[in-house]
Amino acid sequence: MPTPTASNADLLRRRSAAVPRGVATAFPIYADRAENAELWDVEGNRFVDFAGGIAVLNTGHRHPKVMAAVAAQAERFTHTAFQVAAYDSYIELAEALNARAPFKAPAKSILFTTGAEAVENAVKIARCATGRNGVITFSGAFHGRTLMTMAMTGKVLPYKRGFGSMPAEVYHLPFPVPQNGVTVADSLKALDFLFAADIGPDRVAAIVIEPVQGEGGFHPAPVELLKALREICDRHGILLIADEVQSGFARTGRLFAIEHSGVEPDLITMAKSLAGGFPLSGVLGKAEIMDRVEPGGLGGTYAGSPLACAAALAVLSVIEEEGLCARADAIGETIKARLETFATRNDLVPITAIRGLGAMIGFDIVTDRTGGAPDKETTARVTAKALAEGLILLSCGTHGNVIRILVPLTVGDAVLAEGLAKLERALTL
The missing domain is CATH 3.90.1150.10 (Aspartate Aminotransferase, domain 1)
Structure with missing residues (x-):
């Protein structure tokens, strides 16, 4: 060394x-x-x-199994761009994630590179699938540092100061935290006010929530809130997106934290521990929703890197075997x-x-x-x-x-x- x-x-x-x-x-x-x-x-x-x-x-x-998988992939090839010459590890990983989806409907997965990419593309998919623009998130939330995900993030400092106007039609609700004096009833009342004053539910594409807030303070979303959001989304044709970028892949004792609630989301964003240290993210969602986007509307040059896909397949094996x-x-x-x-x-x-x-x-x-x-x-x-x-x-x-x-x-x-x-x-x- x-x-x-x-x-x-x-x-x-x-x-x-x-x-x-x-x-x-x-x-x-x-x-x-x-x-x-x-x-x-x-x-x-x-x-x-x-x-x-x-x-x-x-x-x-x-982890030895992750390192061995990456080394083996590096002996074959490191990059082709999935949009140019696809490869088996991307498909195998999508199949593995789909099989583990915490909802009953058939699933599909698309891969990206960063958590912010995953969240931004989930919004794109939701807007395309619903034909609506509005996005609702929560105070204290962190969803990324791109312009859209920065707008979705529920904290000004240090994430928003100095960057000018945020993208339109992003709205925030108070996240229920006992020590902040905010209850689930307060959050739902604020949603009623939002629907009455700022944007009708028929214009909302998605409600995005972290099942456990990360940067906001490691606050689990109350099951009561998640169940209420699911009912509201079903009633109004809104998609429920679980941002599992920080809480996913066994961290909370389940593969995805949303599984603790029994609530089925429509889309899940994932990154971080998906690939054991290699840059990889993705959106896992109900197939009928995922397929609403036209060919070419999603992707990225490095999205679903062969090395990262090999690492992620090893990570899923390690989670189960260990x-x-x-x-x-x-x-x-x-x-x-x-x-x-x-x-x-x-x-x-x-x-x-x-x-x-x-x-x-x-x-x-x-x-x-x-x-x-x-x-x-x-x-x-x-x-x-x-x-x-x-x-x-x-x-x-x-x-x-x-x-x-x-x-x-x-x-x-x-x-x-x-x-x-x-x-x-x-x-x-």
């Missing part, structure tokens, strides 16, 4: 000179190598990875039990609202234990202290005070315990 030629400080200086500041990096470390749930920087410092590349690495860094849905539940229970003990201790930072499905866990850092306010500053100190302890830990949330845990589902028990011990030290007052 070659010895790194630059330090973290050297690379930080070069980054500042070469890369625009618009792309932020959470920590001043530069990766050299990684394995499963561990990462080493260019200076040889070791970290337990509780971020998983922002939910990309459910099967861990460099029982990662059950493993997610077990990891989640371990993490939440430990967090519950942290919440009772006066020598640690005040934490509350421990939540999550499977191993998609979040909790709030607040100013005190008696209904305190969100504490963004302390949250930033905790993530910095975690890094000093050798733990990669991310924050999120509308108020910037949520700690989120996205440890790979392949993590060993010893490394998980080590990471939780590091978290405990990071929370120490």
Whole structure:
């Protein structure tokens, strides 16, 4: 293995000179190598990875089966463009995803490269299938950084400031979060007001919702809300789109988080952990809806990369062979039990609202234990202290005070315990 030629400080200086500041990096470390749930920087410092590349690495860094599949594909070819010369791995992956679709109707899948591409194309499909323009999303939602997905995202800073006018006919509802004082009834009442004041339901193509909000703070969508949205969509001919970019592929204890509710969406957007670290996204949907778009209306030069398709087929095998849905539940229970003990201790930072499905866990850092306010500053100190302890830990949330845990589902028990011990030290007052 070659010895790194630059330090973290050297690379930080070069980054500042070469890369625009618009792309932020959470920590001043530069990766050299990684394995499963561990990462080493260019200076040889070791970290337990509780971020998983922002939910990309459910099967861990460099899973052997994924790496072998990619290597085998690279020996055959790396690119043809599916629109020029198609290939078997794209079709095989579409078949595998269709067979796992959480709805009764026949399914079809199309592949892209990024999560934002998947969401944007789901909107295109919905508009074409319904002949309508309106799109409804939720406060706190994150759907991407393209113009359309930025408009759909329910947070101004840092995603929208300075980028001018957003695409038209995108509307937001309040997302029900108990600590924000918003209930399911409030969300549905706001939808009634929206239909009365701004856009009739006959002009709405789709309602898009994350079954578990990601950047918004790891808030699971209440089953009551999802069921109500399904009924409203059925009544008015609106499509229900589940954005599973962050919550998919066993993270919540199901292949897709929407499965916890029993609600059937019309379309599902997916990316992140689909291909174990390789760029791949897609839209999985009911075949009759997916086929409404004319040939040539969908696609992309790199969409459905052969290398990424090979990786994704391996990921699906790993999820099943290693029982990662059950493993997610077990990891989640371990993490939440430990967090519950942290919440009772006066020598640690005040934490509350421990939540999550499977191993998609979040909790709030607040100013005190008696209904305190969100504490963004302390949250930033905790993530910095975690890094000093050798733990990669991310924050999120509308108020910037949520700690989120996205440890790979392949993590060993010893490394998980080590990471939780590091978290405990990071929370120490």
